[in-house]
Amino acid sequence: MTLQQAQAQIGRYAGRALVGAAGIFAVLWVIALADNAAYKDPKLFLTIGLNAISLAAIYFVVASGFTLIFGLMRIVNMAHGSFFLLGGYFAFHTATSGWGSWGLGILVAALGVAAIGLIQQQVFLRWNQGQDLRQALITIAISIILADQMLAHFGGTTKNLDWPPQLDFRVNFHVFGLIYPFTRIFVILCALAIGTMLFLWLRRTRTGMVIRAGVDDRAMVSALGINIQLVFAMTFMIGSALAAFGGVLGGTLGGLSPGVDNQFLLNSLIVVIIGGMGSLGGAAIGALLYGFVDAFSDIYLPQGYSNYSVLLTFGLLVFVLAVRPFGLFGRAA
Amino acid sequence: MRLRLTPSRIAVGVVLLVAVILCAIGPYIFSDFFVRSILTKTMWLGIAASSLIFLAGFAGMVSLGQAAIYSIAGFVMGNLVAADGGVDTALSPWVGVILGLLASTVIGLVFGAVAARSAGIYFLMITLAFSVLNFYFWGASTDLSGFGGINNIATPGLIGSAGRDPTRLFYVAFIVSILVYLFLRYLIRTPFGITLQGIRDEPTRMRALGYNVPLHRVLAFTIAAFIAGIAGILFIWQNANRIDPNSVNLSATIDVLVVAVVGGLFRVEGAWLGAFVYTVLETYSKNWDLINERFNTVIGAVFLVIVLLSPGGLLGIWDSVRGAARRLGRGAAPATEPGPAGGGGPGAT
Numbered sequence: 001m002t003l004q005q006a007q008a009q010i011g012r013y014a015g016r017a018l019v020g021a022a023g024i025f026a027v028l029w030v031i032a033l034a035d036n037a038a039y040k041d042p043k044l045f046l047t048i049g050l051n052a053i054s055l056a057a058i059y060f061v062v063a064s065g066f067t068l069i070f071g072l073m074r075i076v077n078m079a080h081g082s083f084f085l086l087g088g089y090f091a092f093h094t095a096t097s098g099w100g101s102w103g104l105g106i107l108v109a110a111l112g113v114a115a116i117g118l119i120q121q122q123v124f125l126r127w128n129q130g131q132d133l134r135q136a137l138i139t140i141a142i143s144i145i146l147a148d149q150m151l152a153h154f155g156g157t158t159k160n161l162d163w164p165p166q167l168d169f170r171v172n173f174h175v176f177g178l179i180y181p182f183t184r185i186f187v188i189l190c191a192l193a194i195g196t197m198l199f200l201w202l203r204r205t206r207t208g209m210v211i212r213a214g215v216d217d218r219a220m221v222s223a224l225g226i227n228i229q230l231v232f233a234m235t236f237m238i239g240s241a242l243a244a245f246g247g248v249l250g251g252t253l254g255g256l257s258p259g260v261d262n263q264f265l266l267n268s269l270i271v272v273i274i275g276g277m278g279s280l281g282g283a284a285i286g287a288l289l290y291g292f293v294d295a296f297s298d299i300y301l302p303q304g305y306s307n308y309s310v311l312l313t314f315g316l317l318v319f320v321l322a323v324r325p326f327g328l329f330g331r332a333a
Numbered sequence: 334m335r336l337r338l339t340p341s342r343i344a345v346g347v348v349l350l351v352a353v354i355l356c357a358i359g360p361y362i363f364s365d366f367f368v369r370s371i372l373t374k375t376m377w378l379g380i381a382a383s384s385l386i387f388l389a390g391f392a393g394m395v396s397l398g399q400a401a402i403y404s405i406a407g408f409v410m411g412n413l414v415a416a417d418g419g420v421d422t423a424l425s426p427w428v429g430v431i432l433g434l435l436a437s438t439v440i441g442l443v444f445g446a447v448a449a450r451s452a453g454i455y456f457l458m459i460t461l462a463f464s465v466l467n468f469y470f471w472g473a474s475t476d477l478s479g480f481g482g483i484n485n486i487a488t489p490g491l492i493g494s495a496g497r498d499p500t501r502l503f504y505v506a507f508i509v510s511i512l513v514y515l516f517l518r519y520l521i522r523t524p525f526g527i528t529l530q531g532i533r534d535e536p537t538r539m540r541a542l543g544y545n546v547p548l549h550r551v552l553a554f555t556i557a558a559f560i561a562g563i564a565g566i567l568f569i570w571q572n573a574n575r576i577d578p579n580s581v582n583l584s585a586t587i588d589v590l591v592v593a594v595v596g597g598l599f600r601v602e603g604a605w606l607g608a609f610v611y612t613v614l615e616t617y618s619k620n621w622d623l624i625n626e627r628f629n630t631v632i633g634a635v636f637l638v639i640v641l642l643s644p645g646g647l648l649g650i651w652d653s654v655r656g657a658a659r660r661l662g663r664g665a666a667p668a669t670e671p672g673p674a675g676g677g678g679p680g681a682t
Binding site: 124133134136137138140144145148149152265269272273277307308309310311313317321322 | 475634
């Protein structure tokens, strides 16, 4: 037994050392070793850095809804990507309808998708509580249906949401001649605002207290006379609305088309697998790590290898799982 | 283990026998189109789904990585033998088959070693992420495939051209299916298979009994990867000797799951039943006025109904109906469904 413990200990340290070495090498590579290394081309480095943070911002907004739902209810909502795309389409049709606007689009998307999330939770998931795999299968079925119906109603061509003109300008940072679109900074600000609000909501309000208690012990919370079903419904609505909001931001930055739903389901999965399911801080860290790997690998991989950037994302995932099977901030279920 | 002959077992046995006989004489009674597009596809999709049923039903690991694994076998073979696209090597097709299977098995072992440490819902998510990343990898790697895929992959002489004469490919797929079925049926009765089922139900207790739980999980995943690899090879030959990333995208990943769940997660033969139902629906529903293009909505709805009402899939409908009738008769006593899809999986809280 002691030998096994020692082996496990060595294995763990070896894993950590390997991860640490890989991380240090990646940072060194970007700063000093690559052809377009940061010390040679600081402007590029700063631009890519801001790109990475704004990418991480969208990943965080979408994944925070995913992780919120999982944390409280142990439901893996495989329809989260569909909610993302649906929110984007709602906003697009509101914004282009003549009387609508981008801001109104956000409202319609959030409310509409929250309603659909509520229906999904009440009709299909509520009576399967505690059967997490079955619930995942149910949401997969719903995502298949939603994806097909969206294709039928919104078509297969890419739809581009336009930023409101007030936001659409460039900021001159006066640092290494860096000029950056304000819209991407706006996305970062949105993510910061949402992160702060979620944090305050979970840490400083009574509802947040109930949710945190529910994460630890659902049965005890409802035994104390709290209507946990109401909290479940509300959390599911907020989680879905966050997917929709992410859909509006992501759709405005990158366009909406069939397949984007899968992409953002994948993004949310990667973020929460890295960060740990159900942890808001984990989602933030996971989104940042993923955003940085994603944005930097496209630019800083040597010529001819940039096609393989997806392997780096996968490597990140494998490294984290090898050291912590339940993610950086995760706990075993 | 003595086999008790209950009416439902006899019924399943008879239906299975009739299905096997119908398949065996299939090329003589059905059209070439039916043999090529329905029966042969049923065989490889069934093999892919059977690897998932083995994992999900008997090891408690619901994997969404099976399509990725079979695509790896397919892409590796496509790159190694003569073909349009991919790396320009022209090994003998049989060498390609063997190396393709080897690649999928090795990737299964390596990825399994990482993923199998987690369980339940985490395992599902990790395999799903693996699957989608695999799709992007082949799409982005223009040297190996790119989104255009690999075309005109050389086949062994035994298969010939399935487009002209589908009979030979069908018989190969049919015989391989039977072998896979018998192998899995045998495997789940060996001490290894029984241990896996123990791990499915009580991982903590099995660990306390001294079993190496992660090792068993990794081995199960590796075996399933080998079987999925077989499906990948047959898939290419049935798919007009081509493979591209879009044929193994997230939908294809989910399709394998749908087939396995619709057929029934707790019986190996359910894989081919689910595959047959899926393929028939996919092929013919386009001609039905009500459905036309909306095949995915229909299959999604079928999937939803099966998951909600019959955790044992189509094969389990009889048990579900009987169980429901009995519950009604006794006045709604709480019933517990065994197995992962019905809750109680390793990730259930």
